[in-house]
Amino acid sequence: MAHASTGGAVRAGGITGEEKKVIFASSLGTVFEWYDFYLYGSLAAIISKQFFSGVNPTAAFIFALMAFAAGFAVRPFGALVFGRLGDLVGRKYTFLVTILIMGLSTFIVGILPNYETIGVTAPIILIGLRLLQGLALGGEYGGAATYVAEHAPDGKRGLFTSWIQTTATLGLFLSLLVILVTRTSVGEEAFAAWGWRIPFLVSVILLAVSVWIRMTLSESPAFQKMKSEGKTSKAPIKESFGQWSNLKVVILALFGLTAGQAVVWYTGQFYALFFLTQTLKVDGFTANIMIALSLAIGTPFFVLFGWLSDKIGRKPIIMLGCLLSILTYFPLFHALTNAANPALAQAIATAPVKVVADPATCSFQFNPVGTSKFTTSCDIAKAFLAKNSVNYENEAAPAGTVAAIHVGDTVIPSYEGTGLAADAAKAANGAFETGLFQSLQTAGYPVAVKETEKDGVKTTTYSMAPADLSKMNQPLVVGILFVLVLYVTMVYGPIAAMLVEMFPTRIRYTSMSLPYHIGNGWFGGFLPTTAFAMVAATGDIYYGLWYPIVVAAMTLVIGTLFVRETKDNDVHDLG
Template sequence: MTDRADQQDSKLVIAASSLGTIFEWYDFYLYGLLATVLSAQFFSGVNETTGFILALAAFAAGFAVRPLGAIVFGRIGDLVGRKNTFLVTMGLMGLSTFAVGLLPSYASIGVAAPALLVTLRLVQGLALGGEYGGAATYVAEHAPPGRRGLHTSFIQTTATVGLFAALLVVIVTRTLMGEEAFAEWGWRLPFLISLLLLGVSMWIRLQLEESPVFRRMKAQGTTSSAPLTEAFGRWPNLRLVLIALFGAVAGQAVVWYTGQFYALFFLEKILKVDGATANIMIAVALIIGTPFFILFGWLSDRIGRKKIILAGCALAAVSYFALFAALTRAVNPALYAAQAQAPVTVAADPATCSFQFDPIGKNKFDQSSCDIAKAFLARSGVNYANVASRDGAATLRIGEATLPVPDPRGLDAAGRAASIKAFQATAGDALKTAGYPAAADPAEINMPLAIAILTAFVLLVTMVYGPIAALLVELFPARIRYTSMSLPYHIGNGWFGGFLPTIAFAIVAATGNIYAGLWYPVTIAALTAIIGALLLPETRGRSID
């Protein structure tokens, strides 16, 4: 009877912890899914390209403060317990998400709108910084020896299931309302219904007891009185924190965010797939791939955590460029063909070319002919190469056509605007003639191949993410576990992963190469595979008491 009772308790622990964490991820990822819509609502005072990158930066703001949340709530979790800490984080997450659905737009209150949006994203980030470490630690400390990888892998599914739940709500809302109404006000509904989900999740979490490992430490008086000092002020544990970050979590994070977020943004912004179709393709890939979190968690109980995580990082590093090129060919074959048959080149004096990203939205990129050409191509999502012109004059070459770019020097504001408008019309016609599509043709999308490629991204995510919770829990001592594992996890996923879309798209905007942004995840994943192979210990079989 005891074994059966323990088994039932384990199921309740996994179910309750997972459901609550799914809710938090649902809240957190809604913003990412609606970045294009929110950029129009809250960043409409700048040009389109800058607005989208700023929207991604606001998305990343929630990730930026996750390490702070890890420190604050990790310390509380090691001092007072796992259960009560993640009840607080859940409440913060739910209320801030609900509030996003009530925010007035930029058109209504100006710059106060994006300021309030970023503030709420920061609250979400703090909450999530305390949630994951608590849920993973709580489940692992209930799991029987030899099954921690399997049990914690259910927690690892929650991020993807939360993303899928958010996708489902967005898809249904978009379909029922239509794109126009959804873009105007319907986007608020997925945020507002989070209040109902908060109530259900809080009730479920309240049914749980404190973890047995923490109860024993409390009874024996062995809990830490200074978890931050023990975790980060003493070299043996700080060394483990650094190894966990650079030898496991950083690579895991960039593989995760490339596979589930950058792929979505790439479909929408670069390949010009409509939002609803892109969401559906990602959702199908998630449905196919999600069970593999459990598979790799279970497998890590048998062959070890380290080799699965590092193999996923290495595979991602060697395959991403080929996979994204194949994705372009599958979903927008006209664009793929045009890039091959009519490549675009900007010839200009490099000294006159600006970095095509303006964080304060004041630069219209109209002060040099190079900027005029590149700003047009960036808005059009066109892949282009850069060459230095011999005489300093800027030209735009599209296939066999060579177009002079107007030189704005010496022109008044009206003359500059007129010349730019005329150039954009001519260049747009040249792109169309060369076969560059304004948007992906739904009838031409090779849906089975596209979903197969997106599923490959998700499978790489499951390899690196399925076993990571068990590895982090087993890596650190129980008295400072919540604090120690939370910080490297949230630096990795909050900074290395969370800033990935912003960094990658800024690289694309700066270089003109639609695949150049992939150098960021490829480099981090490769470094993690090397560092982890040399320094990361295998933790399977360790006692966690």
Template sequence: MIGLRLLQGLALGGEYGAAATYVAEYAQNGRRGLYTAWVQAAAPFGLFLSLLVIVVTRSCMDEVAFEAWGWRVPFLGSMALLVVSIWMRMQLHESPVFEALREEGRLSIAPVRDSFGQSGNLKLVLLALFGLTAGQGVVWYTGQFYALFFLTQTLRVDNDTAYGMMAIALLCVVPFYIFFGALSDRVGRKPIIMVGCLLAALTYFPLFQALTHYANPTLQEAQNTAPIVVSANAQDCSFLFNPIESVRFTSSCDEAKSYLSKAGLSYSNQNLEVNGLASIQIGDRVVRSFDGAASDAKWQRLRFQSEIQSALKQAGYPTKANPSMINQPMVVIILFILMSYVAMVYGPIAAMLAEMFPTQIRYTSMSLPYHVGNGWFGGFLPTVSFAIVATSGNVYDGLWYPIGVALMTLTIGVFFVRERRDVDIRRVDCDVM
């Protein structure tokens, strides 16, 4: 599975860099942000369509059938898009600036070496990564994927309702990708991207707390009236970073915190000076954890989970969000705000990256920082955030990761990244280094 996902990522890497470069080199000067923004807008619109297809597919069969084989239907249906895509590619020609370079024999014969082996180009690649795409990546993942995860896993909103609200917000925000792309032709790409990172860092905490208030007020009330406390020896507790599930965390503290974190429950930590099994206090009840490496760990885990669920129910914790108590208009508005930050950082990014590198190495040079920024900094967001939440006990503390990366990008971007919207990348002899 990991190998297949790596191949999928490599394919995506080639697709995005080619599309952004192709459109940027054809675009007129002064309208490059507008034209490349259509490439960027295709991503949220594609996500909207995928959510719509999933909802429709799920509505056509029961849950058992969907889990067994129905989830494959959208993938099979996408083969029609593959045929259309191949036909479209066969109609395309290289951009005029690329053709001119080829005719003059000035194409790079080793674009990887020229991109990353020369200090000047490598500096631009690193600036693009840390000063642009790292922050863009975490803002993208937080606004569109982590928000959905937070709704369904932490706030326990049923999938169809959560997908529906996400789809509405996505559809509403798509035009803003074009708007911010066009605006970047007037005021610059860098100011819009930097403001997007700043707004995200300043408002993530209140926005996600507002999601809890409007999506599952019963959970919010239970957390206030019956707080959860984990008592354990600090030396018995690990940092639960496990991106590919290759490590087993079996201490009683790890078992307790892992269960609560996966259930989306906030808790506080109380350090025990003596060694012993961890315990969880929920309201007036105390549940002892267990040693996950013991011979009877399987039975103990069932006992532990049963007692925890009973204690949570007694304390008024809901097993899922009450549909009648979800303020859907307010949730959609909050999701729209989160996604508007994505539009700010993502709408102008293709034009910004295309303008940073000369034509000979533009495709290779812009692709690496884009996909490392999105794939590594953005892709690790759920795993890193889970580990932070499990350590602190606060379900909102996972937001410190995207906030920290966004502030890093803001600092590096403001002081070291140059605004280049006036560069004529269609000139064969242009050099922006």
């Protein structure tokens, strides 16, 4: 661990022009990082149709989420590869390579032919690009944070590195703006067909600017000093993870800092968006606008908490962010339901839905290849409710009982689909879904009814209605989203400075990158998929929140008890 500074005086005055250049150039990488990831996350539904159309829609969306997660899965391996290079050859050249890989991979997604054009090759290439992006990102953040921190004067590392954290959210904000402008310019139909490619293609501008600026930078002074003294590590991976004195600090950084920071980050910005659009049925345009507003209001707090961490310490702010998240996630998301879709909230309260079924006939309906058939009465009932994001409880029934759905006091029996001919199954399913939609509508659930006529035959179709904008309390929704973003700024604003300060210069890039990317790549990156699966398994739309709450609680306990404050550590300690 880095030792306490023995004599570094805090420099008076503001940030110099050269320091501004260092911060800006380093931060462009994180803009790129979140611009790309947010593009893919918010366009997952469209990407699933473009690249995974060979399977059913549910399986396609799951595949799209898995491809999204693939980039996160390999980030720790990128941290090892590029962290080692950064400690061997230098910070500047390593994160110049990572941004080239990342930027070109993002651009290629925009020109990649879809499934209809080149078949299964399309999703294979897409996943390959996601893996390359993940590997590059594994080396990007550690290099940027290390580079800025090693340029920062003593007493201002929290402030300097907080700008990196700020531009991560600015990357999300930028992606939202590009998506919204493109959608508005070309129209929803054209956007779904080809317009979605434009935001990916625009990324080449970010790439060109970032590479040009980074080429003009010099190596960090701490690395130059270490290299001139011949003290660079010859085996940074072995030193970082093969020696218990440093490995234990890596473990503490993961479980006592970055795991909790990651789940708070992803809950506040990714999961909140999915919850609005998938569960509360808020249209994508409105949801993106409200997320963008909350980000715009909340972004300055990254700098505020980075600056404050130079005064009172990094640890208290990060731990407080975790604590507030643990205590308030459930009431905040309940409040979000009430504000964004009051009709749905009222229906859940007055006419709760319950599935009464033999547990032995109920499956966890994960079917990524689209081959399994869910034909038991329980599976048929739960498949309908899951597809329409209807909150429900489970009640066990005696063996052999045909499942039934209770909507308030109304009971709608399901049916056994095993062995039914295709026509009979279609008729039975049509009658079941129509009866269930009608019961939900009578109970006050927002149901859309559409009448069509073809060849003199009238057809009525039902679906869950989108949230009613006229009844939505949009200022309150933005306020709740801002609180979630505020928690993000508390845990994320000081984290870069703290991770840099935990490790000696000779192995800093390698040592800090791995816990950061395991935390954010695995604990955070898999949060949407994990939470979605937890909701699907239980029927409770809020059940997925237990994942970030439990992880944040683990970080709160371990961080409070075992992680030491670092703000007075000397980042020029060579180790």
